[in-house]
Amino acid sequence: MGIDVNPTVSRRRLGSELRRLREISGMTTQQVAERLLISQPKISLLENGRRVVKPRDVRDLCGLYGVQDQRRVEHLMQLAGESGQQGWWNSYGDIPYGAYIGLEAEAAAIRLYEPLVVPGLLQTPAYARAVIAGTIPLITPEKAAARLQVRLRRQDRLRTPGNPLRLWVVLDESVLRRVVGSREVMREQLDHLTHLSAQPHITVQVLPHDVGAHPGVSGQFSLLEFAEAGDVSVVYLERFTSDLYLEKRSDVRLYRDMYAHLQAQALSPDDTRYLVNEVIGAYADPG
Incomplete structure (x- = not known):
């Protein structure tokens, strides 16, 4: 191929x-x-x-x-x-979200809302390993290793020379507070997040707890957009057993509006970095 x-x-x-x-x-x-x-x-x-x-x-x-x-x-x-x-991902065995990886690889821009964990594209190896182990019961070491390799290879899309993926991410504050792996793993992960968010093609915002109810309470979603005029945008909803792909214009419009509201309610990128650094300090404090 x-x-x-x-x-x-x-x-x-x-x-x-x-x-x-x-x-x-x-x-x-x-x-x-x-x-x-x-x-x-x-x-x-x-x-x-x-x-x-x-x-x-x-x-x-x-x-x-x-x-x-x-x-x-x-x-x-x-x-x-x-x-x-x-696709390249097929060489790693049975990867259930292969269709999404194919879309992600071709997307020009992705808008992500994540209420629970740091998105895979932004995860460190240690954090990714802990997420895989904690979210997939009874996974074998071999399958866990394959999942990890695929996840890390997907991140190459953020480093495509001359044409990196344009990524917008809105995270619930819970993502920062939930200890995945260990406090040291979290400190490393949040350091990595601040480094990535300083790059011009990556925007990270945190939705603070005091916002209350908001359009993302129903769960994670991604909006993928493509450079080719004939490639319609796709909304991806990740579920444990079967994922959903929405392509109707009315559905895409609804989720685009939802995302705009989430961005408006979230902290600015600068305020987000300030909050993330505060949380990093808390993880570094042994007390």
């Missing part, structure tokens, strides 16, 4: 184009399914980028939709071939 091939993104782009071609043809997913003798849910999964598309399927669909431009057909078949390849 070429280093620039991202199967998750290839599936999304291909699915979006296949949906557009179907809509231009005036056909419903049910009509397409009947004509090609396949199930209607398969068509929906293909168009939503949730299923690997075979080049033969693309050829049949383009024929049904009356696509005459052979270069377009070949391009779509190339995307189909890429969609079936493996």
Whole structure:
């Protein structure tokens, strides 16, 4: 697989184009399914980028939709071939959030709200190791090590030369106060957080406890945005057994508004660094 091939993104782009071609043809997913003798849910999964598309399927669909431009057909078949390849994360075994990693790798900007722990992109190895051990009961040492390696490799996206990920993070104050691993691990982690937050492409804000109820009380969420005009934004909701990906414009708009409210209620980046340094001092105090 070429280093620039991202199967998750290839599936999304291909699915979006296949949906557009179907809509231009005036056909419903049910009509397409009947004509090609396949199930209607398969068509929906293909168009939503949730299923690997075979080049033969693309050829049949383009024929049904009356696509005459052979270069377009070949391009779509190339995307189909890429969609079936493996992402770098697959070499680490069964990583359940592989689809998210693919989106994260392609995103131009991510807005994160996290109420419980420091987000994976900003974790130190020691903190990440403690989070993995504490949140995944009975995980084997081998799987824990694989999770840790994947998490640390994901952080390369923040260091992409000339094009690092633009990251906004809002943390609940509880993230600073919850002792993950040990007081020393927390001190190191918060030092790392202040260092990263000083970089121009990373903004960190803390939502203090005295804010009270706020739009993030329902839990963690991420809003991923992409540079390509055809790549729609995605809201990612992490859950223990099955994650959710929301792409409807109304859903994305709602979460974008929620995030704007969280940023407005949170401490400024400068005040956040002041608070984080206060907490670091408390962890360094043996008393």
